[in-house]
Amino acid sequence: MMKAYGMIVHGLKAIMIEVESSISRGIPHCNVIGYGNTIVKEAILRVRSAIESSGLNYPMSRITINLAPADIPKRGSQLELGMAISLLAASGQLFDGELENTCFVGELSLDGKLNPCKGVLAILLEAKNKNFKNVIIPSANIHEAELIDGLNIYAFGKLSEVVDFINKKKKVEKLQAKSKFASSDRFSKDFRDIKGQETAKRAILIAVSGGHPILMIGSPGVGKSMLAERVPGIMPPLERDEIIESSLIHSISREMTDGKFTDTPPFRRPSVNISVPSLLGSGYPPNPGEITLAHRGVLFLEEINEMNRIAVDSLRVPLDRKCVCLNKRGEGFVYPADFLLISCANPCKCGYLYSRKKECTCTPGEISAYKARLSGPISDRIDIHICINEPDFDELTVSDGMGSAEMRRKVLKVRKLQSKRYAREEFKLNSSIFDNKIAKYCSFDSDGEAFIKNAYKTLKLTPRSMVKIRKISRTIADLDESKEIKLKHISEAIQFRQRW
Numbered sequence: 001m002m003k004a005y006g007m008i009v010h011g012l013k014a015i016m017i018e019v020e021s022s023i024s025r026g027i028p029h030c031n032v033i034g035y036g037n038t039i040v041k042e043a044i045l046r047v048r049s050a051i052e053s054s055g056l057n058y059p060m061s062r063i064t065i066n067l068a069p070a071d072i073p074k075r076g077s078q079l080e081l082g083m084a085i086s087l088l089a090a091s092g093q094l095f096d097g098e099l100e101n102t103c104f105v106g107e108l109s110l111d112g113k114l115n116p117c118k119g120v121l122a123i124l125l126e127a128k129n130k131n132f133k134n135v136i137i138p139s140a141n142i143h144e145a146e147l148i149d150g151l152n153i154y155a156f157g158k159l160s161e162v163v164d165f166i167n168k169k170k171k172v173e174k175l176q177a178k179s180k181f182a183s184s185d186r187f188s189k190d191f192r193d194i195k196g197q198e199t200a201k202r203a204i205l206i207a208v209s210g211g212h213p214i215l216m217i218g219s220p221g222v223g224k225s226m227l228a229e230r231v232p233g234i235m236p237p238l239e240r241d242e243i244i245e246s247s248l249i250h251s252i253s254r255e256m257t258d259g260k261f262t263d264t265p266p267f268r269r270p271s272v273n274i275s276v277p278s279l280l281g282s283g284y285p286p287n288p289g290e291i292t293l294a295h296r297g298v299l300f301l302e303e304i305n306e307m308n309r310i311a312v313d314s315l316r317v318p319l320d321r322k323c324v325c326l327n328k329r330g331e332g333f334v335y336p337a338d339f340l341l342i343s344c345a346n347p348c349k350c351g352y353l354y355s356r357k358k359e360c361t362c363t364p365g366e367i368s369a370y371k372a373r374l375s376g377p378i379s380d381r382i383d384i385h386i387c388i389n390e391p392d393f394d395e396l397t398v399s400d401g402m403g404s405a406e407m408r409r410k411v412l413k414v415r416k417l418q419s420k421r422y423a424r425e426e427f428k429l430n431s432s433i434f435d436n437k438i439a440k441y442c443s444f445d446s447d448g449e450a451f452i453k454n455a456y457k458t459l460k461l462t463p464r465s466m467v468k469i470r471k472i473s474r475t476i477a478d479l480d481e482s483k484e485i486k487l488k489h490i491s492e493a494i495q496f497r498q499r500w
Contacts, residue, residue: 076118205411
């Protein structure tokens with residue numbers, strides 16, 4: 001009996017699997033045991049063909065392949081290379097003693113080629129945690145290895161090449177991890193291209209600086225989508241750990257890029273017809289949904305009030321907890337979902353309720369019904385609300401105005417300030433301040449408290465709105481480089497909490 005090691009992906013994590021092969025006398029037959037699904041049980045057919053196509057000998061005996069631990073369900077094709085290696089070792093065709101220190105990952109084709117498989121990045125991270133010395137992966141997954149250091153990672157395109165390497169007939173250089181990642185062209189879409197929407201830019205600046213969700217309401221064509229598309233360009237670059245975290249999610253979702261890793265935050269723009277499973281995560285184990293794919297980046301919901309109301313309402317918990325909790329077949333999965341929500345909507349069915357150019361044709365009842373499509377609990381969880389109107393012609397011809405470079409400098413400055421202030425806290429941004437820390441970090445002076453008290457009564461604000469106003473005020477004060485939250489900061493924050 002010989003043993004090799006492989007990995008399977010379960011949720012966002014990888015699990016080590018021992019692949020044991022036993023060859024005995026009897027009628028030629030192979031049994032794969034160990035709680036594998038159809039893909040795993042079919043794997044032996046691909047393994048046999050791959051071994052024979054590679055010029056190796058498939059043992060014509062009674063074969064038993066055990067995948068341990070037996071109580072963990074195995075899914076996917078990541079174990080096929082490990083099964084082939086274990087079988088070849090059991091039949092005496094491998095002569096190296098490093099198998100116990102090596103993890104094998106890859107899907108086999110009938111002609112012996114190594115096909116790419118999903119979740120390789122998660123597997124590499126777990127292999128590092130399990131103190132494996134070597135990891136062998138398909139050549140097509142080579143870009144994922146560039147994120148991991150501390151491992152001897154080797155990439156191959158064929159099973160025969162792996163065998164020659166193990167038998168020391170072929171020397172291969174290990175892959176090197178990248179120390180730096182390129183920045184994409186952040187300013188290819190510049191805020192300076194948008195004319196006459198300085199108030200909207202200001203709102204977005206506040207939203208990005210403090211991590212506040214924002215809702216933009218305006219008629220068609222005023223620039224809501226253009227504003228949203230430019231948000232990633234002013235966000236802070238991802239740090240190495242964040243790049244790995246984001247890439248891991250996309251690797252498991254089979255949305256991995258072509259190896260051009262950048263420090264630019266992800267930008268997700270799901271369809272207006274998106275379903276709840278597509279938004280949160282579907283399948284077993286669940287594939288990450290759009291909100292998890294937007295982790296560390298931006299989730300842009302265009303025409304949010306036209307979307308499935310149940311889908312939109314499902315964002316309540318992720319917006320509060322920065323994660324999504326899924327229960328599949330009695331098993332719980334927790335996926336990260338720390339994203340900046342950028343949403344937009346038309347003010348009414350015809351879209352011209354607040355327009356300066358066109359007259360609204362909707363009845364009061366139609367307007368009320370249209371607004372009601374966005375539930376109160378979700379609306380209340382969105383920190384910043386802003387109405388956008390068509391700019392005047394003179395505003396369209398003005399070359400001045402905030403550009404992405406200027407806005408990014410301000411964002412980075414405020415983020416650095418927050419990082420220093422909350423260095424000993426579990427949160428990093430003003431929008432995430434814990435309720436029991438509000439008094440410490442978002443306190444007002446006597447005039448400010450009197451002002452907010454009057455606003456609470458006059459504007460009929462909710463307790464949650466009061467907390468939101470304090471957090472937004474803190475961010476506005478940070479933009480002004482003010483340690484104290486002044487009356488003007490509170491006043492501006494209240495303006496951005498005016499419910500649509």
